[in-house]
Amino acid sequence: MPSPSLVIAVDGPAASGKGTIARGLARHYGLPHLDTGKLYRAVALSLLRWGGDPDSEFAALRACEDIANLMDDPELKSEMVGGIASRVSAYPAVRVALLERQREFAGSEQGAVLDGRDIGTVIAPDATAKLFVTAAIDERARRRHAELTTAGLPVHLEDILIDLKARDERDAGRDAAPLLMADDALLLDTSAMSPAEALAEAIRLVETRLAT
Numbered sequence: 001m002p003s004p005s006l007v008i009a010v011d012g013p014a015a016s017g018k019g020t021i022a023r024g025l026a027r028h029y030g031l032p033h034l035d036t037g038k039l040y041r042a043v044a045l046s047l048l049r050w051g052g053d054p055d056s057e058f059a060a061l062r063a064c065e066d067i068a069n070l071m072d073d074p075e076l077k078s079e080m081v082g083g084i085a086s087r088v089s090a091y092p093a094v095r096v097a098l099l100e101r102q103r104e105f106a107g108s109e110q111g112a113v114l115d116g117r118d119i120g121t122v123i124a125p126d127a128t129a130k131l132f133v134t135a136a137i138d139e140r141a142r143r144r145h146a147e148l149t150t151a152g153l154p155v156h157l158e159d160i161l162i163d164l165k166a167r168d169e170r171d172a173g174r175d176a177a178p179l180l181m182a183d184d185a186l187l188l189d190t191s192a193m194s195p196a197e198a199l200a201e202a203i204r205l206v207e208t209r210l211a212t
């Protein structure tokens with residue numbers, strides 16, 4: 001049985017493997033998992049479907065009202081939606097609109113695993129264990145390319161690389177909750193690891209936190 005309030009924060013840049021690790025940690029410790037990137041992607045998709053302007057904070061805020069039925073939409077995975085998500089997620093009003101449900105999830109009595117960009121810094125600053133997952137940009141681009149190709153989306157590796165670099169810069173450079181490694185986070189570079197090796201190392205790092 002997991003500790004009743006075990007909360008694990010997993011942050012990192014796009015396609016670093018944080019979602020795979022977060023899902024694996026949730027399975028290992030028997031905890032519920034929230035992929036917070038899906039919330040921002042759903043806002044982006046809602047905006048796209050309705051024809052709202054991503055340059056308008058007001059339009060992006062309106063798009064937040066209409067995301068419940070988009071959470072399992074296959075189009076969420078596209079790099080186009082990811083790119084718009086990284087633009088609308090820079091708006092403070094959008095971050096505030098999505099804050100409470102993430103805090104509630106992180107505060108659940110049964111504990112939780114959340115992955116995103118600002119989990120260890122803003123959403124769950126008191127998390128039991130914080131991991132900052134990263135990987136070399138070329139490796140991340142290869143992984144995302146393989147993922148999207150397997151899903152049947154026609155994409156070019158060079159375009160993915162350009163998109164990921166732009167998204168990294170936007171996510172790290174914004175004023176509102178930028179992508180930032182928390183002071184007390186543990187770094188996990190998965191560049192040369194298989195998914196199974198990365199999960200084993202993540203469990204080892206969480207255990208070191210639980211032991212202290």
Ligand SMILES: Nc1ncnc2c1ncn2[C@@H]1O[C@H](COP(=O)(O)OP(=O)(O)O)[C@@H](O)[C@H]1O
Pocket residue numbers: 012013014015016017018019020021143144146147190193194195196198
């Ligand atoms: N260590 C790894 N080695 C190779 N591929 C990986 C590894 N970790 C994840 N992947 C694959 O890379 C893609 C992106 O991983 P994901 O966990 O979704 O990243 P993120 O949540 O950081 O965007 C997925 O297709 C996943 O299966």
Ligand SMILES: Nc1ccn([C@@H]2O[C@H](COP(=O)(O)OP(=O)(O)O)[C@@H](O)[C@H]2O)c(=O)n1
Pocket residue numbers: 013014015016019036037038040041082085086087089090115116117118119167171
């Ligand atoms: N906690 C979070 C999660 C995602 N995001 C934004 O949402 C975008 C999509 O997030 P994601 O986690 O689905 O992206 P990937 O890492 O899976 O490519 C990111 O580029 C961020 O701009 C955020 O700002 N804060």
